[in-house]
Amino acid sequence: MKTEAEQLAGQLQSIFNHLHEHPEISWEEHGTSAYIKSIVSAYDCRVQTFDDCAAVVVEIGSGKPVVAIRADMDALWQEVDGKMQANHSCGHDAHMTIVLGVFLSLVKKGLPETGTFRFIFQPAEEKGTGALKMVELGVVDDIDFLYGMHLRPAEELLEGQFAPAIHHGAAKFIEGTVLGEDAHGARPHLNENAIQIGTEFFQHLNNIHADPRVPYSVKMTAFQAGGKSANIIPGKAVFSIDVRAQNNEVMAFLTKKIEQIAAMLENYHGVPIHLETKANVAAAVPDETAAKILSEAIAEQAGRENMKPAITTTGGDDFHFYTIKRPTLKATMLAIGCGLKPGLHHPQMTFNHDMIPEAVNILVQALMKTAADNREG
Structure with missing residues (x-):
């Protein structure tokens, strides 16, 4: 039987294609923001936008715990085939597609009796300042668990392999x-x-x-x-x-x-x-509880043989400011092995798009398990 994400595979590919073909650089992600709102607004959800940035925050469900997932929105500005342009060579188009896939899957699957799911579409990760803006806006003040994700180069994870934490420098x-x-x-x-x-x-x-x-x-x-x-x-x-x-x-x-x-x-x-x-x-300080939940989700959805240890990489991500600024927040990032070549930030970066539904399955399982294990009462 197909999972919700597998049933949505065609729609997810269309979403990815649109995002990939309409990249926008840091703090200028207004078209991306409008596109995300156009998708989620077709469903029963709460949508929050902001006057001074392009962030979009979407909520479904109610009560505790508050379990959130974050996607970065911005593209890089780099030379592609001799022309300077915005370009999604870091995988943020895939990250947004995955988070939208998690949203659509949860809506389709049905929500538990208690638990709030929050979807954070954050601008300006490449500037290292977007997460700090979200903290300033109070977006994570009441969150109990926060999950992120990042595509990994082929030399770090083979295609179809996943890890429950990324130790960014x-x-x-x-x-x-x-x-x-x-x-x-x-x-x-x-x-x-x-x-x-x-x-x-x-x-x-x-x-x-x-x-x-x-x-x-x-x-x-x-x-x-x-x-x-x-x-x-x-x-x-x-x-x-x-x-x-x-x-x-x-x-x-x-x-x-x-x-x-x-x-x-x-x-x-x-x-x-x-x-x-x-x-x-900031460097990563992943939470052990969140990483354990994500490990279990990987084993259940992708097979224990495809669950690998936490990735240590010299790259950076502003995701880790969330836990530094809000130390009680339990957070970790899913590392996604997807055959990514030649490397992150290469203007011709490519990866296997079939890994998008796979990542959605894992994160849906992680969010549902987090809500079930930490609900009130």
């Missing part, structure tokens, strides 16, 4: 500015060369040493100084630093070291160096 993107003055090429004593300052900054980044038992990296990923005039010594520059760490403690250590380098070079050269954090994604 912390990620931070820092933009720096050297605020000196230009000078004539014949008079290098009249200014501090921003290129020299950048070179020294780069070298000091390479001299940072953190706990070798914890994976981490610090690297300058962009540097711009000077212009078309070769006889001008540039005093100004802008640069970017990408910071990664497998836990939040090492991330804090690395951030402090970067700030110390900036302060030292600023003092030595007498030139202001301004640092601004453009994105800051």
Whole structure:
């Protein structure tokens, strides 16, 4: 007998096709928001939207516990076949399709007597700020359990395999500015060369040493100084630093070291160096209870042989801000093996769409089991 998700397979493929063909970048997901509302509004549910962002929050059921599932909505901005455009190369189109599939399956299956199911369509994950916005809006204040998901590259999980947690690392993107003055090429004593300052900054980044038992990296990923005039010594520059760490403690250590380098070079050269954090994604702290429920759902729906241990990856996801900002929240993410190649964020990323109904089945089972095991009374 076919599951609800399998019966919905054709509709889910149509939903995916629409989302994939209409990508929108962070904080601009308004067409995506309208499309999601057009699907859920055909059913008996409560829909919440917001004036200052494109998020959509959908609810069915009533009472405790409140069990939620989150999908990220935004696409990347990248070059595809020689053209800069929005592109769903991180799988967010699949994540939204899966969450809509869970919603449609639960509506079709029928709800338990008690328990609220909340579906959170969150903007701006790629900026690392969307989850924080949802926290600010109070979307997760009364939630007991929260589930997320992410497609995994083929080197992490084989097609048809699933894991009950993703141990993402912390990620931070820092933009720096050297605020000196230009000078004539014949008079290098009249200014501090921003290129020299950048070179020294780069070298000091390479001299940072953190706990070798914890994976981490610090690297300058962009540097711009000077212009078309070769006889001008540039005093100004802008640069970017990408910071990664497998836990939040090492991330804090690395951030402090970067700030110390900036302060030292600023003092030595007498030139202001301004640092601004453009994105800051926390490392994962999955909840054992939620991960256990998800493990059982994987075993029941995909077979115990396809249930794999939690994935550890150096990538990041702002999903983990939910538990940092609301420590009582029990949360974890489903890792989905789907034959994803060549890799996440590759402009030509592809995966097996047949894994969408499979993921829906697992998450429907997890949500139903969570509600049954934690209902009031």
